[in-house]
Amino acid sequence: MGQAGWKGFCLSLFDYKTEKYVVAKNKKVGLLYRLLQLSILLYLVVWVFVVKKSYQDVDTSLQSAVVTKVKGVAYTNTSELGERLWDVADYVIPPQGDNVFVVITNLIVTTNQRQGTCAEYEGVPDGLCSQDYDCHAGESVIAGNGVKTGRCLRVGNSTRGTCEIFAWCPVETQSLPTEPLLKGAEDFTIYIKNFIRFPKFNFSKANVQEDKNFLKSCRFSPKNLYCPIFRLGSVIRWAGSNFQDIAMKGGVIAINIEWDCDLDKAASECNPRYYFSRLDNTHVKSVSSGYNFRFARYYRDSAGVEFRTLIKAYGIRFDVIVNGKAGKFSIIPTIINLGSGVALMGAGAFFCDLVLIYIIKKREFYRDKKYEEVSRSLKPARQRGVRPGRSPCCWRNEGSCPSRPAPPVSGEAPTGQGREGSTLEAEAKAAEPGQLEEELLEEQPQALPSRSHWKGNGSVCSQFPELARSGLLKNVKVNAEQLQTLQTVET
Numbered sequence: 001m002g003q004a005g006w007k008g009f010c011l012s013l014f015d016y017k018t019e020k021y022v023v024a025k026n027k028k029v030g031l032l033y034r035l036l037q038l039s040i041l042l043y044l045v046v047w048v049f050v051v052k053k054s055y056q057d058v059d060t061s062l063q064s065a066v067v068t069k070v071k072g073v074a075y076t077n078t079s080e081l082g083e084r085l086w087d088v089a090d091y092v093i094p095p096q097g098d099n100v101f102v103v104i105t106n107l108i109v110t111t112n113q114r115q116g117t118c119a120e121y122e123g124v125p126d127g128l129c130s131q132d133y134d135c136h137a138g139e140s141v142i143a144g145n146g147v148k149t150g151r152c153l154r155v156g157n158s159t160r161g162t163c164e165i166f167a168w169c170p171v172e173t174q175s176l177p178t179e180p181l182l183k184g185a186e187d188f189t190i191y192i193k194n195f196i197r198f199p200k201f202n203f204s205k206a207n208v209q210e211d212k213n214f215l216k217s218c219r220f221s222p223k224n225l226y227c228p229i230f231r232l233g234s235v236i237r238w239a240g241s242n243f244q245d246i247a248m249k250g251g252v253i254a255i256n257i258e259w260d261c262d263l264d265k266a267a268s269e270c271n272p273r274y275y276f277s278r279l280d281n282t283h284v285k286s287v288s289s290g291y292n293f294r295f296a297r298y299y300r301d302s303a304g305v306e307f308r309t310l311i312k313a314y315g316i317r318f319d320v321i322v323n324g325k326a327g328k329f330s331i332i333p334t335i336i337n338l339g340s341g342v343a344l345m346g347a348g349a350f351f352c353d354l355v356l357i358y359i360i361k362k363r364e365f366y367r368d369k370k371y372e373e374v375s376r377s378l379k380p381a382r383q384r385g386v387r388p389g390r391s392p393c394c395w396r397n398e399g400s401c402p403s404r405p406a407p408p409v410s411g412e413a414p415t416g417q418g419r420e421g422s423t424l425e426a427e428a429k430a431a432e433p434g435q436l437e438e439e440l441l442e443e444q445p446q447a448l449p450s451r452s453h454w455k456g457n458g459s460v461c462s463q464f465p466e467l468a469r470s471g472l473l474k475n476v477k478v479n480a481e482q483l484q485t486l487q488t489v490e491t
Contacts, residue, residue, distance in 0.1 A: 022370050029356050036348035044341040053262070055334040056327035059200035062259065064322040066099035072188030072232075076181055080109040086182060091315075093295075099320040102291075103188065103232065105247035106180045106314035110172045113296075114307045118169035119153045120144055120162040127162045135163035145171045172310055180247035186233035189219075190318070193228060194257055194272065198326040201263055207272045225271055230255075236316070238276040249290030250314040252279040259324025270326075279319070291317050 024030075048054045074086040089095060091104040120127030126142040129135050129152035137150030146167025154161030165171075197204040208215070209226040218227035220234075236243045239253050254277045261270035280291060292315070296308045357367040 020370065020372060022366070024356055024366055026356065026360070026362075026366075029352055029360070032355065033348065033352045036351065037345060040341065040344045040348060044337070044344070048337055048341070053327055054337045055329055056262075056264070057200075057330035057333060058325055058327045059198045060325045061199060062322065062324045063197040063199060065195045066320045066322065067193040068097045068099065068101055068318075068320065069191040070101070070103060070188055070232075071191070072185065074182045074184040078109075078181070080111055091182060091185070093313075093315075099322075100317065102293075102313075102315040102317045103185055104313045104315040105182045105185050105250065106177060108173065108176060108312040110170065110310040110312075112307055113168040113170065113310055114305065115167070116169045117149055117164055117166050118171060120146070120165045121171050121174070122162055123174060124162075127165070128160060129163050130160055141165060168308065168310065172312065176248075180244065183244070183247065185247065186231075186236075186243045188232040190230045190232055190235065191228060192230065192255065192257075192320055194320075194322055196259055196322065196324065198261070201326055201328055203261070203263060203267070203270075203326060205259075205261075205267065205270060207257065220274075225274075232316075235276055235318075239278045241278050241282070246278075246290075246316060248314065250292050250316060251282070252291055252317045252319065253277070254279050255318060255320045257320065257322045257324075259322075259326070261324065261326040263326055263328040291315060 070088055070092050072088070074091070075084070076086065077083045093102045093104070120141055121144070122128075124141060124144040127144050132150060132152045135148045135150055135152050137148060139148045140146075141148060141163065144165065146165030149164045149166055151164040152161050153164050192207075194207040195204070196206070207226060207228050215227065215229065218224060218229060220227050220230050233243050235253060235255065236246060241251065241253075254275075256275040256277070258273045258275065259270065260273070263270070280289070282289070292312060294310065294312050296310045298306060298308045300306050353370075357363050357370060360366075
């Protein structure tokens with residue numbers, strides 16, 4: 001970059017850009033602009049402030065504690081267990097009253113199991129054999145019940161059998177009852193007590209009304225939100241399932257408690273909302289569908305030998321999930337969202353500018369009106385060589401300025417405009433070349449705008465935009481040649 005380039009770059013640092021406002025009388029673009037403004041305003045007011053409440057400071061760091069209790073009894077009479085009464089200590093696991101608990105609804109019971117040797121269950125593929133060498137001693141049965149002893153046990157003349165194992169014998173039976181064991185669990189009640197706190201606003205609340213007499217007789221309903229005592233069958237129904245179906249093989253039910261608190265209102269307006277859904281996959285049937293687990297109860301006989309009762313329990317697992325947020329007015333998010341709305345207004349104007357200067361038919365006309373570059377200010381008339389009292393251009397009501405008479409053709413005598421011609425000659429002699437160019441440049445008339453308020457009334461015009469430099473120089477040269485020809489003819 002040369003010295004002139006660096007100089008131009010340094011001078012450009014002191015350029016100042018300012019906005020130029022152009023009022024475009026275009027109804028289509030104007031209508032588009034107003035529609036964009038209205039849409040942005042509706043979005044800002046309705047969605048941002050009314051629906052989303054973006055003028056509030058929000059706390060989502062909810063602190064929560066859940067306490068659960070199940071109540072109810074059930075009576076059963078089976079061949080394995082005989083007559084039995086089931087209470088909370090029997091069918092609720094774990095008993096601590098956590099936010100996750102299981103209510104047992106069905107059982108497979110294997111009684112009097114003792115450690116010894118017996119045949120593996122036929123339904124275990126790794127336990128099948130035809131010879132003793134198929135059962136490697138000391139090897140665990142994959143997905144089985146014990147450790148292989150090295151013998152293959154066959155029944156009668158059968159060529160296929162099962163490996164002998166060391167395990168709790170007899171092994172677990174796989175027969176499932178035809179109906180739920182605890183079918184009366186549908187009428188059990190679940191008490192869910194929830195405490196919450198929003199630390200940012202130091203706001204705490206619970207989902208229960210502290211009135212013992214009220215809690216003894218109430219049941220939850222959409223109109224009674226502060227009685228969190230739910231009938232188990234109703235919870236299953238609200239989750240979209242049937243109790244008898246889910247009680248056979250078990251399932252997982254989610255109880256969602258949602259707190260959405262507007263702390264600009266009274267604390268009584270902050271109420272819990274309950275949602276119920278089934279989480280385990282009920283659409284695809286598989287061997288692992290439902291919910292089950294195993295546990296055992298151990299005993300000793302009179303000889304001191306240990307034995308146990310193995311129970312495979314099918315039950316309904318309840319997950320209590322708590323979430324929520326609290327909001328309160330704050331000036332900072334309000335200003336931020338208002339600023340975003342103003343920025344969107346500017347985006348609407350930018351879009352309309354694109355339509356105006358790039359898309360519509362008269363785009364070139366509007367583009368010329370919108371963008372203008374001003375390199376220097378125009379000189380006063382006296383400094384440009386114009387005589388005092390003489391205007392560069394004069395517009396009248398219906399015409400333009402009278403033009404200078406054309407010089408006569410070579411060999412032709414001057415017309416009766418001798419006085420005017422002599423005046424023109426004297427001006428040409430008296431004026432220096434630079435003054436002549438500037439005066440002729442200023443006397444070049446511009447095309448008059450077609451609007452009515454530009455029509456002259458005999459007064460002097462104001463300053464006009466500069467013409468293209470190449471056209472001006474051409475006109476200056478032509479007029480200079482005409483004046484020289486005029487001087488030659490008169491001589």
